[in-house]
Amino acid sequence: MTTLLESSPLDGTRTTAVTPLPSPALLRHELPVSATAADAVRRGRADTEAILRGEDDRLLVVVGPCSIHDPDAAREYGARLAAEAARHADRLHVVMRTYFEKPRSTVGWKGLINDPGLDGSFDVARGLRTARALMLDLAGLGLPLGCEFLDPITPQYLADLVSWGSIGARTAASQVHRQLASGLSMPIGIKNGTDGDVGVAVDALGAAAAPHAFMGVTPEGLAGLITTTGNADAHLILRGGSTGPNHDEASVAAACAALRAKGHPGRVVVDASHGNSGKDHRRQPAVVADLARQRAAGGPVAGVMVESFLVEGRQEIGPDMVRGRSVTDGCVGWDTTVALLDELAAAEPIRRDRVRNRA
Numbered sequence: 065m066t067t068l069l070e071s072s073p074l075d076g077t078r079t080t081a082v083t084p085l086p087s088p089a090l091l092r093h094e095l096p097v098s099a100t101a102a103d104a105v106r107r108g109r110a111d112t113e114a115i116l117r118g119e120d121d122r123l124l125v126v127v128g129p130c131s132i133h134d135p136d137a138a139r140e141y142g143a144r145l146a147a148e149a150a151r152h153a154d155r156l157h158v159v160m161r162t163y164f165e166k167p168r169s170t171v172g173w174k175g176l177i178n179d180p181g182l183d184g185s186f187d188v189a190r191g192l193r194t195a196r197a198l199m200l201d202l203a204g205l206g207l208p209l210g211c212e213f214l215d216p217i218t219p220q221y222l223a224d225l226v227s228w229g230s231i232g233a234r235t236a237a238s239q240v241h242r243q244l245a246s247g248l249s250m251p252i253g254i255k256n257g258t259d260g261d262v263g264v265a266v267d268a269l270g271a272a273a274a275p276h277a278f279m280g281v282t283p284e285g286l287a288g289l290i291t292t293t294g295n296a297d298a299h300l301i302l303r304g305g306s307t308g309p310n311h312d313e314a315s316v317a318a319a320c321a322a323l324r325a326k327g328h329p330g331r332v333v334v335d336a337s338h339g340n341s342g343k344d345h346r347r348q349p350a351v352v353a354d355l356a357r358q359r360a361a362g363g364p365v366a367g368v369m370v371e372s373f374l375v376e377g378r379q380e381i382g383p384d385m386v387r388g389r390s391v392t393d394g395c396v397g398w399d400t401t402v403a404l405l406d407e408l409a410a411a412e413p414i415r416r417d418r419v420r421n422r423a
């Protein structure tokens with residue numbers, strides 16, 4: 065059913081339609097959380113929090129496609145990743161990227177929720193259902209899941225399945241997103257700005273840690289006043305920027321000093337993609353090698369992000385797409401992903417020895 069805005073001629077001049085969506089409560093009722101999935105979500109959150117607080121010495125690794133566009137390919141990726149996560153469980157805490165919302169610099173496909181048909185048909189109700197069903201399957205494999213929160217309404221539909229979330233570089237300065245982060249039930253990584261500005265993200269951590277009151281949507285889909293406690297597990301993600309990368313030891317140390325100066329723990333997550341790889345997926349392995357070296361040396365990198373899918377590279381959306389290849393930013397392929405996880409895991413015993421000898 066599509067409702068035209070005939071009753072509102074004064075403020076509907078640039079709106080073509082308002083189409084009702086299922087309420088968050090209805091979608092959660094249709095697609096309830098299984099006990100296995102709930103366990104994966106809880107464990108994923110608790111382990112991530114412990115790593116960020118320095119109570120668990122493993123490395124957080126957030127890895128997966130830049131965006132999900134083909135749920136079956138994502139299921140295959142998830143099954144493979146679950147096996148790798150189990151293999152490295154004593155050294156790495158692996159969270160799968162399940163990014164359904166894409167922020168765009170100008171315009172472009174905005175992700176599976178916004179346009180699941182990849183054809184401009186914008187069947188958001190189907191997008192929400194598809195996303196939730198996929199997350200339930202992946203969490204059912206025991207995998208903790210991570211995503212970027214972009215639209216402030218989306219969390220009501222999906223946040224119960226998320227173990228780690230992000231506020232992206234394009235929204236780190238947004239009050240709406242900082243408020244949202246203050247009420248989310250999982251650790252939230254906030255990225256430095258696209259221009260490389262770390263200060264905006266450090267400010268965002270302070271805002272996210274504080275309680276807020278703001279307007280939102282209730283589980284029944286009505287307008288509501290949301291009040292929050294603040295998110296003590298919000299943390300900084302270094303993702304590089306237009307001025308260059310910031311994954312190197314000196315940039316990490318400067319960021320940690322800026323965090324400590326504002327009363328936050330001096331630990332960071334570093335994204336090997338985006339500004340740190342100049343959006344060239346072939347550069348991600350060199351960034352990961354640098355981060356593995358920093359881990360082995362006992363440095364304050366608590367987590368690493370990698371954009372990875374079944375097949376390396378990226379492709380345009382169109383009729384002859386390769387299964388398992390990204391339609392947004394370029395990703396490393398599966399074999400490289402396995403090698404990068406091995407490399408990160410290999411650094412951990414060296415780090416543990418170093419930390420033990422230091423004590």
Ligand SMILES: O=C[C@H](O)[C@H](O)COP(=O)(O)O
Nearest residue numbers: 166167168169170172392393
């Ligand atoms: O992560 C994906 C992209 O970097 C992000 O969505 C921005 O993409 P764009 O600059 O191509 O719009």
Ligand SMILES: C=C(OP(=O)(O)O)C(=O)O
Nearest residue numbers: 130232233234255303338
């Ligand atoms: C959009 C993303 O990152 P950033 O906000 O760093 O550009 C992403 O991780 O998909």
